[in-house]
Amino acid sequence: MPHRTVYFNGRFVPETEARVSIFDSALMYGDMAFEMTRTYARRPFKLREHLHRLYGSLRLLEIDCGLSLAEMERITLETLELNLPGEAADVDWQIMHDVSRGPLDVYRTAFPEGLRPTISVNCWPLITHMGGFAPKYASGVHLVIPAQQALPAHLVDPKAKTRSRLHYQMANLQAARMGAGRWPVLLDPDGFLAEGPGWNLFLVKDGELLTPEPRNILLGVSRATTIELAGKLGIRVHEVNLGRYEALCADEIFCTATTYALVHATTFEGQPIGNGGPGPIFCRLLDAWKQLVGIDFVVQARSYAERLPAWESQTP
Ligand SMILES: Cc1ncc(COP(=O)(O)O)c(C=O)c1O
Known part of the structure; x- marks a missing residue:
């Protein structure tokens, strides 16, 4: 059974534990930038180009995700590394970045740890997408x-x-x-x-x-x-x-x-x-x-x- 790992709000957690709040601006407004990159031979293809587009989208949405592009790149490569052993060596991956403003301010009392952007970097084997x-x-x-x-x-x-x-x-x-x-x-x-x-x-x-x-x-x-x-x-x-x-x-x-x-x-x-x-x-x-x-x-x-x-x- 595959155990995929996701980067979620500063931590690497099991995919099943990465949950976006019902109060998130992404859910309320569709207020979230994202990217979809894929690997070829398990190496991300044009990751930098995708990340530049992600940071362009974030600028337009006026979201400061708190990570530099280089940090996001490092996190992305680390997420991929953590997941590669879960599939055969010839399996390529989708890498998804999702970044929202985080929960809306009006719900701040539900977040005693404070409000911050929601950031997820996850990987999914392309067997499903490309097989279909x-x-x-x-x-x-x-x-x-x-x-x-x-x-x-x-x-x-x-x-x-x-x-x-x-x-x-x-x-x-x-x-x-x-x-x-x-x-x-x-x-x-x-x-x-x-x-x-x-x-x-x-x-x-x-x-x-x-x-x-x-x-x-x-x-x-x-x-x-x-x-x-x-x-x-x-x-x-x-x-x-x-x-x-x-x-x-x-x-x-x-x-x-x-x-x-x-x-x-x-x-x-x-x-x-x-x-x-x-x-x-x-x-x-x-x-x-x-x-x-x-x-x-x-x-x-x-x-x-x-x-x-x-x-x-x-x-x-
Ligand atoms: C609306 C739209 N146009 C074009 C594309 C193709 O972009 P890319 O080649 O970067 O995957 C996408 C990709 O998701 C898209 O959502």
């Missing part, structure tokens, strides 16, 4: 446009990664009503494609990459990595306003995110993209990603899928 995701590397995903729109930066800046995510959940629910396994692409208030609830969007047209300009989106670490790799492969990238028209006329479409890196779309609003399979530019980028991280994460995900039922049956 594995078939999508072959099948691709179906993108649809839900009624729910993205929040524009002049209302709530999406560059901050926060737990205030009701609009993403609404988009997920609406997409699910449009058909099983549909993934929503949110439009911004001007009708341009923004992003998905946990991923960034790329189109391919005439051998070049097009991706929504950064105004109304989260600046994904995987998006930046993909742009960087495209540069190395000599593929031109344009950050521009994109609409339904551009998506429907695209040769290829794909999505990027930390857990799975990139996955191709087979349809957009019910219409096939290219020949419905992974396109040539996508395949070049996928290979470049695998080389960069030193792991064939598609093969890895397949192996996790096979082991997932046994892994879950060990878990209480």
